[in-house]
Amino acid sequence: MNQGKETISTNQFTAILVCCTWPTIINYGSGFLARAVGHDMWISGIMSVLTTLLFVITIVYIGRKYPGKTIVEYSKDLLGTFLSKLLGLVLTVYFTLRAANCISMYIHHLTDFLLTETPFLVVTVLHIAVVCYLLWKGPEVIARMGIIAFSLAILFHFLVFLASLSEINFNRLLPFFGPGIINVTKASFIADSFVGINQIIIAMLLPLVANQKKALRSAAAGVSIGGAFFVFYFIVELMVMGPQVVALMRIASMDFVRSIQITQYLHRFESFMVALWYWSMLVQAGILIYCAQKAFVQTVGVKKEKTNKILVFAFGIVIIILTYFLAYDRVFFLNYREFKWQYLALPVNYGLPVLLLLFMLLKKAIHAIRHS
Amino acid sequence: MRKIFLILTLFLLFFQAGCWNAREINELAFVLSVALDKTDNGFKVTAQIAKTETYSKTPTGGASSAVKEKPFWLVSSTGKSIFEAVRNMAAVSSRRIFWSHIKVIIMSEELAKGNLQEIFDFFSRNPELRFRTWVAVTQGEAGKILDVVPIMEKDPSLNIEKIIEKTNLTGKACGIMLKDFLEKYMDHYTNPVASRIVLTTQGDKTVVKLDGAAVFGSKKMAGWLNENETRGYLWVTNKISGSVRVINCPYDGLPVTLEIKKGKTNIKSTITNGIPQFTITAETSAKITEKACLTEFRDPQSLHGLEEVLASAIRKDIESTVTAAQNFDSDFLDFSSVLHRAHKTEWNTLSANWPQLFSKSEVKIHVKARIPEVSLLAKSLVPIEASGEK
Numbered sequence: 034m035n036q037g038k039e040t041i042s043t044n045q046f047t048a049i050l051v052c053c054t055w056p057t058i059i060n061y062g063s064g065f066l067a068r069a070v071g072h073d074m075w076i077s078g079i080m081s082v083l084t085t086l087l088f089v090i091t092i093v094y095i096g097r098k099y100p101g102k103t104i105v106e107y108s109k110d111l112l113g114t115f116l117s118k119l120l121g122l123v124l125t126v127y128f129t130l131r132a133a134n135c136i137s138m139y140i141h142h143l144t145d146f147l148l149t150e151t152p153f154l155v156v157t158v159l160h161i162a163v164v165c166y167l168l169w170k171g172p173e174v175i176a177r178m179g180i181i182a183f184s185l186a187i188l189f190h191f192l193v194f195l196a197s198l199s200e201i202n203f204n205r206l207l208p209f210f211g212p213g214i215i216n217v218t219k220a221s222f223i224a225d226s227f228v229g230i231n232q233i234i235i236a237m238l239l240p241l242v243a244n245q246k247k248a249l250r251s252a253a254a255g256v257s258i259g260g261a262f263f264v265f266y267f268i269v270e271l272m273v274m275g276p277q278v279v280a281l282m283r284i285a286s287m288d289f290v291r292s293i294q295i296t297q298y299l300h301r302f303e304s305f306m307v308a309l310w311y312w313s314m315l316v317q318a319g320i321l322i323y324c325a326q327k328a329f330v331q332t333v334g335v336k337k338e339k340t341n342k343i344l345v346f347a348f349g350i351v352i353i354i355l356t357y358f359l360a361y362d363r364v365f366f367l368n369y370r371e372f373k374w375q376y377l378a379l380p381v382n383y384g385l386p387v388l389l390l391l392f393m394l395l396k397k398a399i400h401a402i403r404h405s
Numbered sequence: 406m407r408k409i410f411l412i413l414t415l416f417l418l419f420f421q422a423g424c425w426n427a428r429e430i431n432e433l434a435f436v437l438s439v440a441l442d443k444t445d446n447g448f449k450v451t452a453q454i455a456k457t458e459t460y461s462k463t464p465t466g467g468a469s470s471a472v473k474e475k476p477f478w479l480v481s482s483t484g485k486s487i488f489e490a491v492r493n494m495a496a497v498s499s500r501r502i503f504w505s506h507i508k509v510i511i512m513s514e515e516l517a518k519g520n521l522q523e524i525f526d527f528f529s530r531n532p533e534l535r536f537r538t539w540v541a542v543t544q545g546e547a548g549k550i551l552d553v554v555p556i557m558e559k560d561p562s563l564n565i566e567k568i569i570e571k572t573n574l575t576g577k578a579c580g581i582m583l584k585d586f587l588e589k590y591m592d593h594y595t596n597p598v599a600s601r602i603v604l605t606t607q608g609d610k611t612v613v614k615l616d617g618a619a620v621f622g623s624k625k626m627a628g629w630l631n632e633n634e635t636r637g638y639l640w641v642t643n644k645i646s647g648s649v650r651v652i653n654c655p656y657d658g659l660p661v662t663l664e665i666k667k668g669k670t671n672i673k674s675t676i677t678n679g680i681p682q683f684t685i686t687a688e689t690s691a692k693i694t695e696k697a698c699l700t701e702f703r704d705p706q707s708l709h710g711l712e713e714v715l716a717s718a719i720r721k722d723i724e725s726t727v728t729a730a731q732n733f734d735s736d737f738l739d740f741s742s743v744l745h746r747a748h749k750t751e752w753n754t755l756s757a758n759w760p761q762l763f764s765k766s767e768v769k770i771h772v773k774a775r776i777p778e779v780s781l782l783a784k785s786l787v788p789i790e791a792s793g794e795k
Binding site for chain 2: 145146147148149150151152155159162204207208210211273274275277278280281288291292294300301342
């Protein structure tokens with residue numbers, strides 16, 4: 034773990050947020066959304082990105098009032114010690130679960146398509162070992178990795194575009210708002226359960242950003258670029274396979290990549306695409322566990338560097354166990370992720386910033402009254 | 406701490422050998438195509454497996470070459486389900502059956518008229534299979550199609566794949582990939598159309614031919630489309646470009662062959678008294694590639710007459726397809742999607758009675774044909790009449 038003050042550049046901050054936005058939603062999210070609203074899933078995606086951007090502005094606004102502090106630290110000023118500890122624990126659990134979700138999706142990708150005979154636990158342990166090594170190196174290394182992952186994400190989407198050209202059918206996207214505006218808006222909550230975590234990640238990472246003045250711009254850019262990536266992927270996926278086939282699949286992204294080819298010569302390139310996609314998943318998992326650990330450390334008040342190092346192992350083991358119990362049973366994971374997860378994710382993603390904003394405004398108002 | 410990392414890394418290295426998923430190429434049986442037939446107790450699956458030893462040594466044109474041994478092996482097995490039948494192949498195949506390179510799925514008519522879910526569930530769940538695999542139906546035993554050694558290609562699967570890819574040249578057959586088949590199958594209102602494969606003879610050789618199409622109704626095969634109906638289907642679905650159409654010359658009745666350079670069809674819908682009406686507008690640009698008639702088509706008036714005949718022929722093709730679709734109660738022309746796109750609100754009420762409404766729907770067809778190209782000749786290939794001068 035790095036010594037001294039950890040900082041990340043605004044570009045790295047953008048890259049991290051891109052990696053936290055697109056890779057998981059194209060994996061499981063497209064199937065969830067297609068089952069909910071069919072060919073309008075991309076519109077729900079856009080709605081979700083716009084909602085998230087609104088909350089990104091909110092959380093950066095709150096964060097700027099408490100420079101150098103994470104959400105766990107400044108919540109003490111806003112909510113008091115007890116509620117701040119509670120919030121810290123909720124965030125620890127939330128980030129840990131979300132990291133397990135992210136890792137589960139990657140493990141499913143590998144064990145269900147490419148390494149079908151390798152035991153689930155082996156792939157899980159190996160992947161989490163790599164993530165923990167990244168965590169051991171600290172957020173700066175994760176951020177540097179984020180830049181590589183971002184570049185590979187651009188290549189990923191460029192290849193998807195090239196490979197899909199011969200198969201696209203625009204009619205598969207029509208009519209817009211087929212199931213009705215209300216249903217499409219409701220479905221955007223499903224996308225929110227993937228994308229909405231960005232504002233909480235920003236609330237944890239904001240103190241690390243070297244240039245605080247440009248933090249909002251780079252955060253908004255990260256969410257927008259990541260959003261553009263997955264919305265583009267949704268659109269192309271729909272235009273090639275149609276909403277019925279996307280809805281049929283558990284992991285539609287892989288079936289989509291198996292359905293496209295670049296000319297007659299570059300086909301069956303799913304392993305290559307998984308390799309490009311992997312880096313973003315790695316960065317996302319690394320950042321989520323980092324946030325979980327940071328929230329825990331700040332809640333319980335751990336200050337010793339050695340304890341932090343032990344915590345990397347502890348979190349690694351907890352996430353291995355969690356991933357195994359959540360994701361080994363694919364039916365359980367599918368039902369939990371499609372129908373249950375949003376009841377935890379949405380209150381945290383959107384309720385928490387609103388709650389903190391309300392307390393901040395309330396405190397401001399009380400302060401103004403007292404001084405008047 | 407560094408020592409711990411080193412030990413951990415060395416320990417983890419043991420897991421990196423990938424033994425669990427090691428699939429050596431010489432231990433795999435590459436399935437190139439699969440044929441499915443119905444049996445009394447379930448399914449008969451016939452897999453065409455590449456013989457890796459002889460495949461690379463076999464020159465292209467298996468049937469015509471001097472090599473006696475076929476570069477593929479046909480293995481059949483039966484089971485209550487497709488997967489059981491496939492697993493039963495392990496009893497006769499020393500190599501693991503590997504599905505990644507499968508090109509065509511052929512099913513018999515008898516099977517296609519049964520429960521389609523039983524057939525396609527296996528193929529959509531299989532992580533090795535690609536969704537770009539072609540789907541075809543044959544009237545007789547499907548397994549027999551795979552036993553025909555092609556004249557020009559190494560193996561039947563490659564031959565069938567290439568024939569399907571070139572259906573636009575004849576305009577008398579069609580092809581559908583598994584992903585598109587599943588899309589139509591999953592849709593409650595539309596239905597898929599698959600290639601129809603038949604066996605025919607060329608001299609003393611049996612060859613595989615693509616002829617017409619198989620139409621599916623509500624979850625099972627409904628019937629066949631003949632060549633004209635298939636051509637109409639290709640017109641409506643914008644897949645006709647590159648095909649040929651032979652028509653009779655309006656002036657002397659002799660044949661004129663036209664190549665459809667460009668064909669574009671639009672479908673519009675209206676609703677009158679709750680009954681949908683569709684207007685199909687086809688526009689085409691064709692080229693005279695051969696003619697036996699003596700008419701000089703440099704004269705715009707004459708050419709216009711030919712364009713009228715072409716338009717009429719296309720209209721008849723499309724009409725026959727629409728009639729077939731309504732007779733089969735199968736919306737393989739995607740009219741429901743057209744209606745849904747154009748009348749989103751009304752569709753919510755109409756969709757409940759779509760099968761009844763579809764057969765009642767009135768379909769108007771407008772065709773606009775142009776023949777701007779007459780190939781390389783400036784005039785007809787008619788001997789010049791004697792004029793006394795040389």
